[in-house]
Every structure is written in C-alpha cells, then in structure tokens.
Amino acid sequence: xxxxxxxxxxxxxxxxxxxxxxxxxxxxxxxxxxxxxxxxxxxxxxxxxxxxxxxxxxxxxxxxxxxxxxxxxxxxxxxxxxxxxxxxxxxxxxxxxxxxxxxxxxxxxxxxxxxxxxxxxxxxxxxxxxxxxxxxxxxxxxxxxxxxxxxxxxxxxxxxxxxxxxxxxxxxxxxxxxxxxxxxxxxxxxxxxxxxxxxxxxxxxxxxxxxxxxxxxxxxxxxxxxxxxxxxxxxxxxxxxxxxxxxxxxxxxxxxxxxxxxxxxxxxxxxxxxxxxxxxxxxxxxxxxxxxxxxxxxxxxxxxxxxxxxxxxxxxxxxxxxxxxxxxxxxxxxxxxxxxxxxxxxxxxxxxxxxxxxxxxxxxxxxxxxxxxxxxxxxxxxxxxxxxxxxxxxxxxxxxxxxxxxxxxxxxxxxxxxxxxxxxxxxxxxxxxxxxxxxxxxxxxxxxxxxxxxxxxxxxxxxxxxxxxxxxxxxxxxxxxxxxxxxxxxxxxxxxxxxxxxxxxxxxxxxxxxxxxxxxxxxxxxxxxxxxxxxxxxxxxxxxxxxxxxxxxxxxxxxxxxxxxxxxxxxxxxxxxxxxxxxxxxxxxxxxxxxx
Ligand SMILES: Nc1ncnc2c1ncn2[C@@H]1O[C@H](COP(=O)(O)OP(=O)(O)O)[C@@H](O)[C@H]1O
Ligand SMILES: [Mg+2]
Numbered sequence: 001x002x003x004x005x006x007x008x009x010x011x012x013x014x015x016x017x018x019x020x021x022x023x024x025x026x027x028x029x030x031x032x033x034x035x036x037x038x039x040x041x042x043x044x045x046x047x048x049x050x051x052x053x054x055x056x057x058x059x060x061x062x063x064x065x066x067x068x069x070x071x072x073x074x075x076x077x078x079x080x081x082x083x084x085x086x087x088x089x090x091x092x093x094x095x096x097x098x099x100x101x102x103x104x105x106x107x108x109x110x111x112x113x114x115x116x117x118x119x120x121x122x123x124x125x126x127x128x129x130x131x132x133x134x135x136x137x138x139x140x141x142x143x144x145x146x147x148x149x150x151x152x153x154x155x156x157x158x159x160x161x162x163x164x165x166x167x168x169x170x171x172x173x174x175x176x177x178x179x180x181x182x183x184x185x186x187x188x189x190x191x192x193x194x195x196x197x198x199x200x201x202x203x204x205x206x207x208x209x210x211x212x213x214x215x216x217x218x219x220x221x222x223x224x225x226x227x228x229x230x231x232x233x234x235x236x237x238x239x240x241x242x243x244x245x246x247x248x249x250x251x252x253x254x255x256x257x258x259x260x261x262x263x264x265x266x267x268x269x270x271x272x273x274x275x276x277x278x279x280x281x282x283x284x285x286x287x288x289x290x291x292x293x294x295x296x297x298x299x300x301x302x303x304x305x306x307x308x309x310x311x312x313x314x315x316x317x318x319x320x321x322x323x324x325x326x327x328x329x330x331x332x333x334x335x336x337x338x339x340x341x342x343x344x345x346x347x348x349x350x351x352x353x354x355x356x357x358x359x360x361x362x363x364x365x366x367x368x369x370x371x372x373x374x375x376x377x378x379x380x381x382x383x384x385x386x387x388x389x390x391x392x393x394x395x396x397x398x399x400x401x402x403x404x405x406x407x408x409x410x411x412x413x414x415x416x417x418x419x420x421x422x423x424x425x426x427x428x429x430x431x432x433x434x435x436x437x438x439x440x441x442x443x444x445x446x447x448x449x450x451x452x453x454x455x456x457x458x459x460x461x462x463x464x465x466x467x468x469x470x471x472x473x474x475x476x477x478x479x480x481x482x483x484x485x486x487x488x489x490x491x492x493x494x495x496x497x498x499x500x501x502x503x504x505x506x507x508x509x510x511x512x513x514x515x516x517x518x519x520x521x522x523x524x525x526x527x528x529x530x531x532x533x534x535x536x537x538x539x540x541x542x543x544x545x546x547x548x549x550x551x552x553x554x555x556x557x558x559x560x561x562x563x564x565x566x567x568x569x570x571x572x573x574x575x576x577x578x579x580x581x582x583x584x585x586x587x588x589x590x591x592x593x594x595x596x
Contacts, residue, residue, distance in 0.1 A: 003320050006331050007150060015107060022099055023158070029092045030162035034170050036089035037305055039082045041174070045294040046075055100155045108147040115139045115330075118337040124406035125366065137216040138333055142209070142326045149205075149323025153316030160309040160316070167306050174295065178278070185270060186306070190314045193263045201259060201321035204252040209325045211248040218242045256322040260315040267311065271303050350428035352515050353417055356380045356403065356546070360412035363402060372398040374569040375412065382515070385547040387557025389590065390566030396550045399566070400518050403548070404435060434509030436522040440501045447478055448485040451507045464511055472507040473537040474500070499530040506537060516546040524552040531556065554591035565590075 011019065042059060045052050050071040053059050068074040119126075119135050171179040222229055222238040229235060278299060282292040357380070363373040373395050380386050388396045401407050402414060405426045414421045421429060442450050451468055452460040465485060469475045477500060481487040489496055489504075496504070502522055509517060519538065523531040535556060541547060542559065551557045558577050565573040565580065565587055573584045580587040 003150060003324055003327065004154060006327055007154060009331065010111065010334070011107075012110075015103075015110075018103055022096070022103060022155070025092075025096045025099060026159045026162050029089070029096050029159070030166040032085070032089040032092055033163050033305070034166035036082075036085045037167060038170050039085050040297055041294045043075075043078050043082045044297045046071070046078055048290040048293045050075070096159060100152070100159065104147055104151045104155060107151060108143060111146070111330075112139055112143045115143065115333065118334065122337065124401070129366070134213060134217075136220070137213050138330065141212055141216070142330055145209075145323050145326035146330050149319050150327050153319045153323075156316045157313050157320075160313045164306060164309050164313070167309075171299070178299070182274075182306075185274065186267065186310055189267055189270060190263065190310055194314060194317055197259050197318060198321050201256060201318055202324055204256050205322040206325040207248055208252040208256075208322070209329060211245040211252065214245040215242065215249060218245070256318070260318040260322075263314060264307075264311045268307060271307050275300055275303060350416065350425050350432055352382065352432050352546075354382055355417065356516070357415040357418075358399075358402075358412065359415065361402065361409045361414060362411045363398060363407060363409050365398075370569070371410070372569050373402070373409075376569070376571055377412075378564055378571055378574070380546060380548065382546050383543055384561045385542045385549065385559065387560035387563040388548065388550045388566060389554060389557060389563060389587075390572070391590075394566040395569040396566055397520055398569075400435075400520055400548060400550065403518065404433060405429060431512060432515045434506075434512070434514040434517045436502070436505045436509045436517070436519040438521040438524060440505035440508075442489050442496070442501065442504065444488065444490060446483075446486045446488055447481075447504065450489055450504055452511050453508050455511075464513070465507070467513075468507040468510040471510055471537060471540060472503045473533065474503040474507055477503075497530075498526050499534055502526060502534055503537065506534070514545070516548065517541060518548045518550075520550045521552055523556060528553075554587070 008016075042056075045056075046059065053063050053071055053074060063071075063074050066077070068077065116139055119139070168179055168183060171182060218238060218241050222242075229238060275296070279292070279296055282296075283289070358376050358378050361373055361376045362371050364371045376395075376399065388399065390396055398407070402409060405421055416429060419425075443453070448460055448462065448465045449455075449457055451465045455461075462485070466475065469478060469485075478484055478487070502525075505522060506517075506519075517538070523534050526534060531553070538547065538549070539559065547560075549557050549560065554577075557563055560577065563575060563577060563580055564571045565584065567586070573580060573587065575583060581591065
C-alpha cells in the first residue's frame with residue numbers, strides 16, 4: 001500500500017486522469033470476462049442434455065424468443081454466442097493491455113525527463129558533492145526498474161485483481177462452498193508464499209540497486225580514464241572491481257525472478273488436482289456425469305482463467321517488493337529537488353554598464369573550516385582587463401565561480417552596476433559572461449556545434465560561429481580542414497591539439513558575444529609559444545570587453561590594467577605589473593624577477 005502511495009505521488013494530473021480512464025476499462029474488462037466464463041455453463045448443459053432447453057426457463061425463453069426450429073441449430077447459435085463473448089472479452093483484454101503499456105512507458109519517458117531536468121536545474125554545489133554515475137543510474141536504470149518493477153506490476157495487479165474478483169463472484173453464484181474452498185486454497189497458498197518471501201525480496205532489491213550503482217560508477221571511471229587505464233595497464237583491475245557487483249546484481253535479479261515464477265508449478269498442481277478431486281467427490285455422491293459436466297467445465301475454465309491471473313498477481317507483488325528500493329531512491333531524489341523559485345528564463349542579457357564589485361565576500365565550501373574566500377573586496381571596471389594570480393589553492397577559481405553565480409557568498413555581496421547578483425537575474429547575468437576553463441569539454445560533434453555548445457544544430461548561428469572563431473584565431477585553421485566547420489572533432493576532441501582545443505573553448509565563450517570573458521588558467525596547460533599565440537587572440541579584445549584572466553604564469557597577465565595577487569583566500573596585493581614588480585617580493589618571486 002505504501003508502494004502504491006509513493007507511486008501515486010509521482011503522477012501528474014494528466015496521468016491521474018489517464019489512470020481513471022484505464023481503471024474504467026479494466027472494470028469493463030472484468031465484467032465481460034465474467035460473462036464470457038459464465039456463458040460456458042449454459043452451453044455445456046445443453047451439450048450434455050438437450051432437454052434442459054425445455055426445463056430451464058432462461059434457455060426456453062431464448063429458444064422460443066429467437067424462433068429456433070431444432071435444438072441442434074440452437075446449440076450452434078449458443079456456441080457461436082459463447083465464442084463471440086469470449087472474442088469480445090479477449091479483444092477488450094488486449095486493448096487494456098495495450099493501454100497499460102502505453103501508459104507505463106509514457107510514464108517512463110516523462111519520469112526520465114523530469115529527473116534529467118530536475119538534476120540539471122540543481123545548483124552547481126549539488127553536483128560537486130555527487131558522482132555522475134549516480135545521475136546516470138537514477139535517470140536511466142532506476143526509472144526503468146521502477147517502471148518495470150513497480151508501475152507495470154501495480155497496474156497488472158489492479159487488472160488481474162478485478163478479473164479474479166469477477167471470476168470468484170461467478171463461482172460464488174454457482175456454488176458458494178466451493179468458491180470459499182477455492183479462495184482459501186489458492187489465495188492462502190499464494191498469500192502464504194508471499195508472506196514468506198517479502199522480506200527477502202526487499203533485501204534483494206536493495207542489493208541490486210547498490211550493485212547497479214557501483215556497476216555504473218566503475219564502468220564510467222574505466223572508460224572516462226581510458227588513457228590512464230591503458231598506460232598503467234589497469235584493465236584487469238577494473239574488471240575485477242566490476243566483477244563482484246555485476247555478480248551480485250545478476251544473482252539478486254535471478255533470485256527475484258525465480259521467487260516470482262516458481263510457485264506457479266506448485267499451485268498448478270494443487271488447482272488441477274483439485275478439479276479431479278471435485279469430479280471424484282460429485283461422482284461418489286451419486287451425481288450423474290450429465291449433471292456435473294457443466295459445473296466441472298465451468299470450474300475448469302474458471303481455473304484456466306484464474307490460475308494465470310493469480311500467478312501474475314503474485315509475481316507482480318513479488319516484483320514490487322524487489323523494486324521498492326529503486327522507488328525509494330527515486331522518490332527521495334525527486335523530493336530533494338529544490339523548487340526552482342522564480343527562475344529567470346529570459347534570453348536577454350543583463351545590462352552591464354559600469355563595473356563588477358565584490359564587497360567583503362566570504363565563502364566557505366561545505367564542511368570547510370577555513371574560508372576559501374576571506375572578506376574579499378575588489379572592483380573590476382567595465383572593459384578593463386584584470387589578472388588574478390597567486391599560488392594554487394589561494395581561491396582564484398572559487399572567486400570566479402562566485403562571479404559566475406555557481407556559488408552564493410556566505411556573507412558580503414557581489415554587485416553588478418551596484419545591483420546585487422541574485423537568482424532571478426542569474427541567467428541573464430551568465431549570458432553576459434563567457435567562461436573558458438582549463439580543460440575544454442568537447443562533444444563528439446562538429447566544430448561548429450562545439451562552438452555553439454548545446455544550441456540545437458538547426459538553431460546554430462553560423463555567422464556568430466565564424467565571428468567567434470576569427471576572434472579566437474581559429475578561422476584559418478578551420479579553413480584548412482577538409483570539412484571546414486562541419487569537421488567532427490572526435491570524442492572529447494582527441495583529434496585536436498591542446499592549443500586548438502583551448503581556442504575552441506574561447507570561441508565557445510565568445511559565441512554569445514558576452515561583455516565579460518573569464519579565463520581560468522585557460523592556457524596553463526599549453527607550452528609558452530602556444531600560450532602566447534592563444535593570448536594574442538585574447539589581447540585583441542582588451543579595451544573592448546571586460547577580461548578576467550587567471551594565470552599561472554605571470555607573463556600572461558603582464559598587460560593587465562590591474563593585477564590582484566591572492567593568498568589564502570585574500571587579496572594580498574594589488575597593482576599593475578610594474579607596480580607589483582617594484583613593491584612585492586612575493587610577486588617578484590612568482591614572476592621569477594630579480595629582487596628590486
Ligand atoms: N569543491 C570544493 N570543496 C571543498 N573545498 C574546495 C573545493 N574546491 C576548492 N576547495 C578549496 O578551496 C580553496 C581554494 O581553491 P581554489 O579556488 O580552487 O584555488 P585556486 O584556483 O587558486 O587554485 C582550496 O583550499 C581548496 O582546497
Ligand atoms: Mg583554480
């Protein structure tokens with residue numbers, strides 16, 4: 001029941017409506033099923049003893065009413081009617097199954113999409129704390145498990161339950177005592193087995209989810225770091241890390257399937273043995289075969305219909321138990337999604353006219369004791385070029401992550417033209433910033449699509465791509481490629497040199513023509529000559545755009561209007577290159593200058 005509630009919460013209004021329509025269909029189906037099975041009895045009694053046409057009031061009325069001439073033609077008509085009812089009943093069953101599949105797979109799609117959107121709209125800090133395997137696993141694998149293991153079975157149970165009730169009502173109408181015996185024996189057996197295995201099923205389900213997450217994590221790491229895996233020869237190491245989880249996963253799934261399916265063989269024996277016993281019982285009570293044949297055939301047919309329904313219900317319950325862990329995880333994840341708030345969906349960049357200012361900004365990472373940024377104040381006027389330098393760990397990346405709005409300051413404020421940076425305008429603000437990280441992530445796609453990263457291919461503005469490429473000094477190189485802008489870069493850009501990748505990164509940052517360009521050690525991995533060439537592209541922009549350059553090599557920021565030397569989350573010194581070279585020993589040491 002708790003599972004059903006959890007599941008129900010996942011539906012939206014439209015899905016709840018669809019579900020009610022489905023329910024009506026299922027009730028109709030159960031009723032027709034009852035009529036279909038019930039129609040066997042009169043037919044069989046006429047077969048066994050045609051004289052009942054005279055004695056039974058209902059049959060007599062039908063016989064006379066439709067003007068039959070002989071019992072044979074009546075029998076044929078009756079037979080056809082039974083077949084017709086069965087055909088309708090089966091057609092409706094097929095229809096409801098089709099509707100159920102459509103519903104649950106539609107749900108599969110909507111739930112995966114909702115999870116992906118939900119995850120993607122989480123703040124950056126959410127991702128820093130988790131690994132990507134978890135997301136992949138939840139979106140692709142767990143949704144699948146929940147759909148196949150909980151939703152489909154739940155719908156199944158509902159459909160089957162209604163049919164079972166209809167069939168049992170039918171048997172009660174004919175023979176209450178025997179109906180009771182059937183319910184007790186079959187229901188009791190299935191109920192008993194379920195009671196015995198439910199805890200085990202739940203435990204197996206939990207094991208499966210955990211093993212599955214590990215499987216995704218290990219394969220993700222192996223293929224993500226394939227170069228290291230190869231060079232270090234760690235293929236077997238990854239395979240043996242993978243093996244135990246893969247084994248647990250398979251074993252848990254196998255046990256679950258076995259538990260769900262095996263009782264069938266026991267129950268079939270009981271049910272069909274039971275029919276034989278009933279025959280023997282009636283015969284020994286002195287009943288003639290003609291009198292008991294209709295009842296027996298009804299039971300046989302009802303059993304033939306009832307058994308698979310019961311088996312299926314049992315299997316579904318077992319499966320729901322097994323998949324409960326996946327459902328728990330999924331509902332937890334969805335509950336954890338913070339509401340998006342009044343998010344700004346506008347595509348208009350925020351006007352930026354004067355300056356960006358940090359006022360006493362302090363920031364601490366989750367669980368961090370010392371602040372990564374400690375009461376920092378600085379001002380970046382529009383169209384100035386500033387450099388951030390300092391030892392590794394001094395807070396440079398953290399500072400620009402805050403500027404990008406990826407993190408929110410613990411105290412203090414970030415002001416753009418005097419207005420504090422806040423969530424409602426964050427999207428608009430980010431459209432004003434081009435960001436070039438140290439490692440450019442490239443998709444296995446064309447150069448044009450990599451520059452217009454994430455823009456749907458048909459919406460890529462090729463003029464902008466070319467403009468950005470020219471600024472990034474990439475246009476001539478692309479012109480030399482066989483397919484020009486349509487050249488595919490290969491997965492993660494394996495076909496490009498480091499300098500070319502960084503230029504693609506710069507072109508990507510410039511595609512939207514931002515006012516501010518932030519480069520976080522974007523050229524640090526390059527050799528000096530390549531770096532100079534890349535920086536030449538950037539220096540074309542100085543005075544026209546606001547540039548924030550984080551650099552490893554002091555020479556990179558030589559021409560900046562202002563350099564901030566950071567240390568332990570603070571701005572230790574500020575000035576132009578020449579001023580700092582004169583005043584600061586630390587700066588001279590970093591720049592490897594001779595003491596003044
Ligand atoms: N995701 C994070 N979680 C916790 N601490 C972090 C995280 N990222 C950086 N830090 C810490 O914050 C400080 C500043 O790091 P960072 O801004 O990356 O320095 P820089 O870019 O100057 O090398 C360091 O002490 C680092 O250990
Ligand atoms: Mg850094």
